[in-house]
Amino acid sequence: MRNMPNMIVLAKQVFYTQDLRIDRTTKKLKTEGVARVISESDKNAIEEAVRLKEKHGGKITVLTMGPPEAKEALREAIAMGADEGYMLVGPEFENSDAHATAVSLAAGIKKIGQFDMILCGETSEDQYSFQVGPRTAEILNLPQITYAVKITLQDAKVLVDRNLEDCYETVESKLPVFVTVSREINEPRLPTLMAIMAASKKPMTAWTAKNIGLQPGELGRQGSLTEPVRSAVATGERKRVMMEGEPSEAAEKLVTTLVGEGVVKVT
Amino acid sequence: MEIIRDIFQYVPLPFVVAWYTIGVIAAYLFVTGIRRHIRAWRQGKPETISGTPLSRLTRLIYVGIAQARILDKKYNGTVHALISIIGFLLLAGMFFPILQIIVGYLALLFGAGLILLEYKRLRATGPSLETAWEDSFVFGVIVAMAVSGFLMMGVNTWAWPSPAGNALSPIFAPLGPKVLVELYPTLFLIHSALVFSLIAYIPNSRLMHLIASPLNTYYTPITVKGELTTPFDLKQMMETGNFDVKVGATEINDFTWRQKLGFDACTLCVRCSDACPAKASGTKLSPMHLILKLKNLELQAPASGRRLHGDVVDPEELWACTTCRACVQECPVLIQHVEAIYDMRRHLMAEGKVDKKKRDLITFLANVGNTYGLPSADRMKWAEGLDVKLWGEEPNQEFLYWVGCAGSYDTRNQMVSRALVKIMKAARVSFGVLGNDERCNCEVARRVGEEGRFQQTAMELNEMMNKRGVKKIVTQCPHCYNTFKNEYPRFGGKFEVVHHTQLIAKLLLDGKLKLRKDAEKTITFHDPCYLGRYNDEFEAPRAVIRALLPKMLVELPRSRTKSFCCGGGGGNTWYTVELTKKCSVIRLEEARQLAPNILAAACPYCISMFEDAAKILGTSENMPVKDIAELVAEALE
Numbered sequence: 001m002r003n004m005p006n007m008i009v010l011a012k013q014v015f016y017t018q019d020l021r022i023d024r025t026t027k028k029l030k031t032e033g034v035a036r037v038i039s040e041s042d043k044n045a046i047e048e049a050v051r052l053k054e055k056h057g058g059k060i061t062v063l064t065m066g067p068p069e070a071k072e073a074l075r076e077a078i079a080m081g082a083d084e085g086y087m088l089v090g091p092e093f094e095n096s097d098a099h100a101t102a103v104s105l106a107a108g109i110k111k112i113g114q115f116d117m118i119l120c121g122e123t124s125e126d127q128y129s130f131q132v133g134p135r136t137a138e139i140l141n142l143p144q145i146t147y148a149v150k151i152t153l154q155d156a157k158v159l160v161d162r163n164l165e166d167c168y169e170t171v172e173s174k175l176p177v178f179v180t181v182s183r184e185i186n187e188p189r190l191p192t193l194m195a196i197m198a199a200s201k202k203p204m205t206a207w208t209a210k211n212i213g214l215q216p217g218e219l220g221r222q223g224s225l226t227e228p229v230r231s232a233v234a235t236g237e238r239k240r241v242m243m244e245g246e247p248s249e250a251a252e253k254l255v256t257t258l259v260g261e262g263v264v265k266v267t
Numbered sequence: 268m269e270i271i272r273d274i275f276q277y278v279p280l281p282f283v284v285a286w287y288t289i290g291v292i293a294a295y296l297f298v299t300g301i302r303r304h305i306r307a308w309r310q311g312k313p314e315t316i317s318g319t320p321l322s323r324l325t326r327l328i329y330v331g332i333a334q335a336r337i338l339d340k341k342y343n344g345t346v347h348a349l350i351s352i353i354g355f356l357l358l359a360g361m362f363f364p365i366l367q368i369i370v371g372y373l374a375l376l377f378g379a380g381l382i383l384l385e386y387k388r389l390r391a392t393g394p395s396l397e398t399a400w401e402d403s404f405v406f407g408v409i410v411a412m413a414v415s416g417f418l419m420m421g422v423n424t425w426a427w428p429s430p431a432g433n434a435l436s437p438i439f440a441p442l443g444p445k446v447l448v449e450l451y452p453t454l455f456l457i458h459s460a461l462v463f464s465l466i467a468y469i470p471n472s473r474l475m476h477l478i479a480s481p482l483n484t485y486y487t488p489i490t491v492k493g494e495l496t497t498p499f500d501l502k503q504m505m506e507t508g509n510f511d512v513k514v515g516a517t518e519i520n521d522f523t524w525r526q527k528l529g530f531d532a533c534t535l536c537v538r539c540s541d542a543c544p545a546k547a548s549g550t551k552l553s554p555m556h557l558i559l560k561l562k563n564l565e566l567q568a569p570a571s572g573r574r575l576h577g578d579v580v581d582p583e584e585l586w587a588c589t590t591c592r593a594c595v596q597e598c599p600v601l602i603q604h605v606e607a608i609y610d611m612r613r614h615l616m617a618e619g620k621v622d623k624k625k626r627d628l629i630t631f632l633a634n635v636g637n638t639y640g641l642p643s644a645d646r647m648k649w650a651e652g653l654d655v656k657l658w659g660e661e662p663n664q665e666f667l668y669w670v671g672c673a674g675s676y677d678t679r680n681q682m683v684s685r686a687l688v689k690i691m692k693a694a695r696v697s698f699g700v701l702g703n704d705e706r707c708n709c710e711v712a713r714r715v716g717e718e719g720r721f722q723q724t725a726m727e728l729n730e731m732m733n734k735r736g737v738k739k740i741v742t743q744c745p746h747c748y749n750t751f752k753n754e755y756p757r758f759g760g761k762f763e764v765v766h767h768t769q770l771i772a773k774l775l776l777d778g779k780l781k782l783r784k785d786a787e788k789t790i791t792f793h794d795p796c797y798l799g800r801y802n803d804e805f806e807a808p809r810a811v812i813r814a815l816l817p818k819m820l821v822e823l824p825r826s827r828t829k830s831f832c833c834g835g836g837g838g839n840t841w842y843t844v845e846l847t848k849k850c851s852v853i854r855l856e857e858a859r860q861l862a863p864n865i866l867a868a869a870c871p872y873c874i875s876m877f878e879d880a881a882k883i884l885g886t887s888e889n890m891p892v893k894d895i896a897e898l899v900a901e902a903l904e
Contacts, residue, residue, distance in 0.1 A: 193719030198510035
C-alpha cells in the first residue's frame with residue numbers, strides 16, 4: 001500500500017448559482033449579494049483527496065485561480081482537511097478562457113513542485129466547459145482519467161472507475177496522474193464556520209503571473225484562444241399538452257409522445 | 268427536663284457489638300459508594316453554577332422537598348411526597364430523641380404510603396413504567412424493615428411508645444417479661460440490620476436518587492429556559508486567533524460535573540419519556556433511556572474515554588429530538604436532557620458527520636440566508652401589493668416586523684404575514700420590515716449544533732439592527748421570538764421582543780381593534796413549545812381567542828406546559844426522522860376528539876406540520892388549522 005501521497009487539488013470559486021438572477025435588459029448576471037462558493041464537483045475533488053489522506057496519509061495542496069475573494073475557497077478547503085493553499089490572483093488572470101486557465105494552473109502546479117496525483121472537478125458550475133482539467137493535464141503531459149466515480153490507490157498506481165453515459169469502465173494508471181471527478185464520487189463533508197475560521201491559520205500564499213513565470217501574452221484575454229461574442233437569455237414556453245382519457249389510454253398516448261420527442265428510447 | 272433515650276436498654280453486649288459492626292460496615296459501604304459517585308462526577312468538566320445559593324435553596328425546598336413537580340399526579344405525587352418526607356423524619360428520629368414522640372405515628376403512615384404505591388406499581392397502570400426485580404426487592408426490604416420495626420415496638424413499648432406498638436403489644440404480653448426481654452434484642456438487631464443494609468445499598472441502586480436528586484436540584488443552574496449553553500465565544504476566538512476548543516461531547520467526561528450528577532439523579536420515574544413526542548411517534552429517542560445510558564457509562568468506567576456516539580448513543584436518537592422541553596419540564600429532579608442532546612449534536616456537526624439534508628440546511632443558511640434554499644432576492648415577494656414599508660422608510664416606526672423565513676417564503680405562512688400586516692395597519696401600528704436585508708437569524712443552526720454560524724449571524728444582525736435604530740421587534744414565529752428575546756442579548760442585541768399574539772392581545776386590550784364577534788365557533792388552541800413551555804406565554808393567545816368570543820374555547824387535554832409538540836422543532840422539519848406516526852397526526856387526533864370548529868395555532872412550524880397532518884387525516888374541512896392572526900384579520904370590521 002503506497003504511503004503518503006502528495007496531492008494537489010484544483011478548486012474554483014464560483015457564484016452560488018441557485019441565487020443568480022439575470023437582468024433581462026442588460027443580459028448580465030446580477031451578482032450583487034450572491035454568495036461565493038466552491039464549485040460543486042471541485043468540492044467532491046477536495047473530499048476525495050481528504051478521504052485518500054485519511055486512508056493513506058500524505059499531503060493535500062489546494063490551488064485556485066480567481067479574485068481576492070477566492071481566499072475563502074482556500075479556507076473552506078483547508079477546513080475540510082487540506083493542508084495548505086495557493087491562489088493565482090491579479091488582473092492579469094481575468095477573462096481567461098479554458099486554455100489560458102489551464103496554462104496558468106499548469107504553471108502554478110509546476111511551481112508547487114512534486115505531486116503524485118492532481119484532482120479537480122469534472123467541470124465548473126459557471127462555464128461548464130469540461131475542458132480545464134484535460135487541458136491542464138495535457139500541458140503537464142500527465143496521464144488523465146476523467147469522470148471518476150471511484151478512486152483506489154494501490155502502491156504506485158491508481159484504479160479509477162469512470163461513469164460514461166452508456167458504459168462504465170475501470171482504468172488503471174501509474175503515478176503521477178491527473179483525475180477529474182464526477183459529483184457521484186462522494187458526499188463532501190460540511191466544515192463548520194469555526195473550522196473555516198480556524199483554517200485562516202494554515203499557510204495560504206498568493207501568486208502573481210510573475211511568481212509563476214508567465215508572460216502577459218500567455219494569460220487573460222490575450223492568452224485565450226476563444227472569446228465570448230454574445231450572450232442570450234434562454235426562453236422557453238411550456239408545451240402544456242394534456243393527455244385525455246382513461247388512465248391507461250392517457251398513459252399510452254404519453255409514452256407515444258415521449259418516444260416521438262426522442263426523450264424516451266424503447267429497446 | 269432532659270429527654271433521654273437509651274436505645275440499648277435491654278440489649279446485651281453481644282447484640283450491641285453486632286449492631287455497631289453491622290452499622291460500621293454499612294456506613295463504610297455507603298460512604299465508599301457515595302465517594303465513587305462523587306469521584307465520577309468530579310471527572311467531568313468544571314462548571315460555575317449560576318443562580319444564587321439562596322434562590323437555588325428555595326428551589327430545592329419547592330421542587331426537592333415539597334416535590335411540587337410530581338403533585339400533578341394526585342395519587343402518586345401526594346403519596347410519594349408524604350412517604351419521602353416521613354422517611355427522612357424517621358431516619359432523623361434515630362438521632363433526635365424529640366422526634367421519638369411522633370416516630371410511631373410516622374411509621375404507620377410510612378407503611379401505609381408504601382403499600383399504596385407498591386400496589387400501584389404492581390398494577391403497572393403507567394404506560395411505560397419499568398419495574399424490575401430490584402424494585403420489588405427494595406420494597407420487600409422496606410416492608411420487612413417496617414414490620415420488624417412494628418414488632419420491635421410491640422415488644423418494647425416502654426422504649427418505643429407508638430400506636431402500632433400499643434396495638435401489637437397485647438399479642439406479645441402473654442409471653443411474659445422473660446421471653447420478651449430475650450426476644451427484643453433480636454428484633455431490634457433485625458430491624459437495625461435492615462435499615463443499615465438499605466443505607467449500604469443506596470449507592471448501588473436507584474435509591475441513589477435519595478442523595479443525587481436533592482444535590483442535582485440544588486446544583487442545576489438557574490438560567491433562562493430559552494437560551495442554550497454557549498460552548499465557546501466566537502468573537503473572542505476571532506480576536507485571539509485561538510480556535511483550540513473541543514466542541515461538543517464525545518465521551519462522558521466532556522459533560523460537566525453537574526451534568527454527570529444530573530444523570531446520576533435519575534429516579535427512573537419515566538415522566539420524561541411519557542411526555543416525549545419523539546418517543547410517542549416511534550423514533551429511537553426515549554429521554555429516560557438516554558439519561559440512563561449516560562448514567563451507566565459514567566459508573567462503569569469513569570476515565571475510559573469510551574466514545575458516546577455509535578457505542579452508546581445512536582445519532583438517530585439525538586436527531587429525533589424536537590427540543591420541545593417536555594422532558595425537562597416533567598423531570599422532578601431537574602435533569603437537563605435537552606442540554607445533553609445539544610452537546611452531543613454539536614460534536615456530530617463539528618465532525619461533519621451529518622446527512623445531506625442537514626448539510627443542505629446549513630449551506631442554504633450560509634448562502635441564501637433562509638432555510639428553504641430559495642433565492643435571497645425573493646424575500647419580499649409575500650408583500651406584493653400590500654404597501655409594506657421598509658424599516659427606515661418612514662419616520663417614527665415603532666416595531667421592526669421580523670417576518671422570518673416561513674413568513675417570507677412558505678406559501679401557507681405568507682398568509683399569516685399578510686394577515687398580521689392587515690391587523691397592524693388597522694390598529695395603526697407603525698412598523699417596517701428589513702426587506703431583502705432580513706436573513707435567517709440561524710436559531711435552527713444553533714439547534715442542530717452549528718454554533719459558530721449562529722454566533723456570527725447573531726453578531727452581524729445585532730450590529731445591523733442596532734445601527735438602524737431597531738428597538739422593538741414583533742414576529743409571528745415563536746422560535747424567532749425566543750432567540751431574539753433570550754439568545755441574541757448575549758451577542759450584542761437587546762431589543763424588546765414581542766410575539767404577534769402578545770401584540771394583538773395588547774391592541775385588543777387598548778381598544779385599537781374592532782372585531783366582529785363570532786359566537787358560533789368553538790376553538791381549541793395548541794400551545795407552541797417555544798412560546799408556552801419556553802417562555803411561559805399561555806394567556807396572550809387565549810385572550811385573543813376569547814375576544815373573538817367563540818362559543819367555547821376548549822382546552823386540549825395536553826395544554827399549556829403539558830402541550831404536545833407538533834414535531835417541527837429542533838431542526839426536524841428540515842431533515843427526515845424515522846418514525847411510525849407523526850407527532851402532528853397524534854396531536855390532530857387529540858384535537859379531533861374535542862370536535863372543535865377550528866384548531867388555532869401561533870407558530871409557522873405548527874401550522875406547517877398540522878396542515879400536513881390534516882391532509883393525512885382528512886380534517887382540513889371540518890377542523891381547519893388557522894393562525895391567531897388569520898382569525899383576527901378575518902374578524903376585523
